[in-house]
Amino acid sequence: MLLEKGREVLHIARELEIRAVKLQQGWENSLRLAVDSTFPVALLSPPIAAFYQQQPLTRLHFTLNPSLLDWRPLTDGQADLLLGALGEPPPLSGYDYLPLGELELLLVVAPQHPLARHRAPLSWRTLRRYRAVATGEGGALLSDQETLTVCDAAGQLALLRLGWAGGACRAIRCRVCWTAASWSA
Template identity: 45%
Template sequence: MRELEKQAIKLHEGWENELVIGVDDTFPFSLLAPLIEAFYQHHSVTRLKFINGVLGGSWDALTQGRADIIVGAMHEPPSSSEFGFSRLGDLEQVFAVAPHHPLAQEEEPLNRRIIKRYRAIVVGDTAQAGASTASQLLDEQEAITVFDFKTKLELQIRQRPWLRLFTTVSGATFSR
């Protein structure tokens, strides 16, 4: 009964029963672990629920009410929304192919005409149709579309397509 009373008091004070946090697929979830622990030390009655978004899908979740807050969105909020945002850092991108891929044998720098000959692996945007973020595909380039960046990397290593790979999040600092 004591726990139920505690929960009722917290809810009366304005604490949510559940907080839905959208996390973009490019964001390293492990960076949230210490914040989750710290949150639960002070707010044990609020259940945290994490959902995944890709590219524009993170903002989509927030604007459509499926998330209360989002972390790691790749782009600024949609101009039609009134949401604010803070930059957490920069995400470095590199062009990468498996060592056995024909592009690995080409002379650098690679030009668009050569790259376009090969199928790319891209991550599908989870935003609803019409609101999706532009991909890194070249005009009329063949592609395989997958559902997250982990799968993209796994497939790129096993197959021969190329991908644009996110390597680091620089400047990301967190405090409670």
């Protein structure tokens, strides 16, 4: 038993030594990543696996944020990296960004919602008459539209399914939900 405990202590000491070397080389012990709640987290699986191949000792901590429109988790020091942030970083912040791809937004309504019965293309005037549901500090499709703001994309999709409102959703998130659940009332 003493021999077994000794091996365990040696193993822990080696791990600490490796961590110290990595830290000296500029690698962090942990990275805090803020992810927009509408971002399809499943798409991160390949990059996470590749990261852990190179840096198996760095811990990744993901937090879901209702909306990354304002880059607040990064500017407030709550995150080291943002994923799914919309727009450019705050001016003079020193932050940079790389696009992950193009964001395709879809107007989504349930089959029982009044907008689903419109045959002609929808005008802004028509959209304005109906409530929108949005996540976080995002907002209405139109600035003067009545909006119900919810804490995350799951809540938004739940209310959309019920037909309470229409909303703009990331296309990839909608496609995942359409295959996973029925949109009927």
